[in-house]
Amino acid sequence: MTNNLSTIAETATATSNVPQLTEHLFRHETGKLVSVLTGIFGADRLQMAEDVVQEALIRAMQTWPYQGVPKNPAAWLMQTAKHLALDLVRREKRFHEKEPEIIAEVEERGSGDAPMLEGEIKDDRLRLMFTCCHPLIPPDSQAALALKTLCGLSPREIAAAFLTTEAAIAKRLTRARQRIQEQKIPFEIPSGPELTSRLDGVQQTLLLLFNEGYKASSGESLVREELCVEAIRLTTLLAEHPAGNQPRTHALLALMLLNGARLPARVDSDGNILRLKEQDRSLWNREMIGRGIIHLGRSAAGEEISEYHLHAGIAACHDTAPDDASTNWPQILSLYDRLTQIDDSPVIALNRAVAVANVYGPAQGLEAVKAISGRSELASYYLLYAVLGEFESRMGNDLVAASHFHRALQLAELKSEQAFLAGQLKEVEERLKSQPAPRRSYL
Numbered sequence: 402m403t404n405n406l407s408t409i410a411e412t413a414t415a416t417s418n419v420p421q422l423t424e425h426l427f428r429h430e431t432g433k434l435v436s437v438l439t440g441i442f443g444a445d446r447l448q449m450a451e452d453v454v455q456e457a458l459i460r461a462m463q464t465w466p467y468q469g470v471p472k473n474p475a476a477w478l479m480q481t482a483k484h485l486a487l488d489l490v491r492r493e494k495r496f497h498e499k500e501p502e503i504i505a506e507v508e509e510r511g512s513g514d515a516p517m518l519e520g521e522i523k524d525d526r527l528r529l530m531f532t533c534c535h536p537l538i539p540p541d542s543q544a545a546l547a548l549k550t551l552c553g554l555s556p557r558e559i560a561a562a563f564l565t566t567e568a569a570i571a572k573r574l575t576r577a578r579q580r581i582q583e584q585k586i587p588f589e590i591p592s593g594p595e596l597t598s599r600l601d602g603v604q605q606t607l608l609l610l611f612n613e614g615y616k617a618s619s620g621e622s623l624v625r626e627e628l629c630v631e632a633i634r635l636t637t638l639l640a641e642h643p644a645g646n647q648p649r650t651h652a653l654l655a656l657m658l659l660n661g662a663r664l665p666a667r668v669d670s671d672g673n674i675l676r677l678k679e680q681d682r683s684l685w686n687r688e689m690i691g692r693g694i695i696h697l698g699r700s701a702a703g704e705e706i707s708e709y710h711l712h713a714g715i716a717a718c719h720d721t722a723p724d725d726a727s728t729n730w731p732q733i734l735s736l737y738d739r740l741t742q743i744d745d746s747p748v749i750a751l752n753r754a755v756a757v758a759n760v761y762g763p764a765q766g767l768e769a770v771k772a773i774s775g776r777s778e779l780a781s782y783y784l785l786y787a788v789l790g791e792f793e794s795r796m797g798n799d800l801v802a803a804s805h806f807h808r809a810l811q812l813a814e815l816k817s818e819q820a821f822l823a824g825q826l827k828e829v830e831e832r833l834k835s836q837p838a839p840r841r842s843y844l
Contacts, residue, residue, distance in 0.1 A: 430475050430478060431454055431458075431550075431551075431552070431553035432526060432529075432550065432551040432552055432553065432631075433475075433525075433526065434450075434454045434457070434478060434479055434482055435447075435450045435451055435454055435529065435550050435551070436525035436526045436528070436529040436551070437479065437525050438450035438453065438454070438482060438483070438486055439525070439528075439529055439532070439588055440525040440528065440529075440588060441483075441486075442486060442490060443588060444532050444581050444586050444587065444588040445581060445582045445585060445586075446486075446490070447532075447550065447578055447581055448578045449486060449489055449490075450482075450486065450550075451549075451550060453482045453485040453486045453489070454478070454482050456482075456485055457478045457481040457482040457485060458478065460481060461474070461477070461478060461481075524590075526551065526635065526638070527590055527638065527639065527642060527644070527645075528588050528589055528590055529547075529550060529551060529588070530547060530551060530603045530606070530635070530639075531589070531590050531591060531599050531603060531644075532581070532586060532587070532588050532589070533546045533547035533550060533551070533577070533602075533606070534547060534599050534601075534602030534603050534606065535581075535584075535586045535599065536595075536598055536599070537580055537584045537586060538577045538580050538581065538586070539573070539576060539577065539580070540602070541563075541573055542573040542574065542576050542577035542580075543577070543602045543605075543606070544563075544602065544605050544606040544609055545559050545563070545570050545573045545574055545577070546573070546574055546577040546578070547602075547603070547606040548562070548606060548609060548610060548613075549574055551606075551610075551635075552610050552628065552631060554610070554613060556570040556571050556574065557570075558613060559609075561613075562609045562612060562613055563609075564778050564782070590642075590644050591644075592644070596644055600644070600645060600647070600649070600650075603639065603645070604636075604639075604649060604650065604653050604709070607632050607635055607636045607639070607653065607657075608632075608653060608656075608657075608709075610628055610631065610632040610635075611628070611629055611632035611633070611636075611657045611660075611661070613625065613628050614626060614627065614628025614629035614630075614631075614632060615629055615660060615661070615664070624664055624667055624668060626664055629657070629661050629664065630661075632657055633654070633657045633658065633661060636650065636653055636654045636657060637654060640654050640696070647703070648699070648700045648701070648702050648703040648705060648707075648710075649700070649705070649707045649709055649710075651696045651697070651699040651700040651702075652696070652697065652700035652707055652709035652710040652713050653709040653713075654693075654696045655693045655694070655695075655696035655697035655700060655709075655713040655716075655717075656693075656709055656712045656713040656716055657693075658689045658690070658692050658693030658696065659689075659690060659693035659694075659697075659713060659716035659717055659719075659720050660716050661686070661689055662685050662686040662687070662689035662690045662693065662720060663677075663680065663685050663686075663719075663720070664686075665684040665685065665686060666680035666681050666682065666684040666685055667680065668817060671820075672816070672817050673817045673820045673821055674817045674818060674820075674821045677719060677725060677728075678725040682723070682724065685720065690720045690721075693713070693716070693717070693720070694717065697710075697713050697714070697717060700713070706739070707743070708740060708743050708744050711736050711737075711739055711740040711743070712740070714736050715733050715736050715737070715740075718732055718733050718736075719733075728759075730756055730759040730760045731760055733756045733759075734753070734756040734757060734759075734760050737749070737752065737753035737756050738753070740753070741753060747773050747776040747778050747779050747782075748778075748779075748782070748784075750769075750772075750773045750776075751770065751773065751779070751782075751784065751785060751788060753769065754766050754767075754769035754770045754773070754788065755788060757769045758792055758795075763791075763792040763793075763795040763796050764792075764796060766788075766792050767789070767792045767793070767796070770785070770788060770789055770792065774789075781812055782812070783808075783809045783810075783811075783812035783813040783818065783822075784809070785809075786805045786806070786808040786809035786812065787805070787806065787809040787822060787825070789802075789805040790802045790803075790804075790805035790806040790809060790825060790826075790829070791825075793805060794825075794828075794829055799829045799832050799833050799836075800833060802829050803826060803829045803830055803833065806822055806825050806826040806829060807826060809822050810822040810823060810826060
């Protein structure tokens with residue numbers, strides 16, 4: 402049990418703030434609980450594992466305010482979820498054939514407050530990651546399922562990560578669970594040629610998890626550090642396992658560490674977003690930067706240059722610059738040029754446009770944005786209009802800039818984003834007010 406969790410448990414006991422504790426447990430323990438239960442009862446009962454974990458959390462919220470928070474909340478949840486799962490499978494006809502085997506497995510996996518071996522939990526989580534990314538599951542459903550089962554993200558949060566609707570994600574999740582049952586997909590880490598394709602899906606899922614923490618899609622805070630920490634922990638686990646110890650995994654881990662190192666300076670004391678040029682670089686985590694550089698070096702072992710290598714290289718350019726003026730923007734633009742050849746994502750193209758503006762000026766950046774502004778994926782993406790507003794403002798076109806900032810403000814959902822955009826809009830509007838009114842001509 403981590404010190405952080407113990408502290409929260411003590412606080413919840415003292416203040417009866419059980420919702421805070423259960424929210425923390427939901428984020429930190431759901432993946433472990435689902436992984437362990439899936440290991441016991443089989444991947445075909447994944448939906449059951451998710452349901453009983455959810456029910457265990459509900460029972461915690463109902464009983465802990467009156468009976469007190471147990472000394473080991475995570476163990477209590479595990480034991481409750483196991484009992485709920487056993488009650489459900491006992492009703493199945495085929496359970497009686499495997500009852501002794503399942504009972505023995507449940508007892509072997511720990512009981513009461515006895516902690517499970519961390520190695521067992523790690524193996525189960527890796528197996529669940531690879532199960533969710535099985536090729537028999539539709540590609541668009543793999544990452545969604547992993548984010549839901551391993552990380553406890555809601556369909557709304559996953560939808561934001563994929564720039565799609567919550568209803569679409571709900572359908573993907575249902576389809577994925579049905580496919581696991583119908584195809585009897587095994588709960589295992591693959592080997593041989595099958596490993597490569599499965600590893601791609603696992604890596605993509607971990608990156609999506611990190612991105613959701615680095616820039617949350619909903620809620621009060623821009624940053625959800627616990628998700629970044631979880632993504633880094635799982636990716637480290639993957640990199641240490643023979644199945645995942647590959648250059649791409651080290652490049653992905655380097656990317657997370659180098660970006661995660663800037664989290665302490667990403668928002669101000671009020672939780673408002675700070676751009677790179679506004680951040681206090683003394684707050685950046687130098688230990689994480691060092692680890693990121695080490696893994697970036699390990700990623701160079703092969704001949705392949707993946708998108709993770711290029712993203713990590715861009716992050717390294719920012720992290721190693723002593724100040725904003727020293728940032729090597731030509732190198733960053735060069736990396737984005739190579740990245741767009743691998744990934745035609747409109748978001749990457751938008752980021753490249755920012756690099757273009759920092760190398761050649763806002764007019765050229767504006768042209769780069771106009772080349773992609775027709776992409777339907779960007780129509781409701783607030784950062785498109787924020788970037789347009791920034792470029793127009795730098796060119797002195799404050800009236801046009803105000804229009805773009807106003808549109809960005811309408812689309813932004815997080816308070817920190819709204820506060821930042823409101824500040825940008827206010828600056829532009831104040832400049833417009835200070836400008837002399839145009840003279841009328843009566844000729």
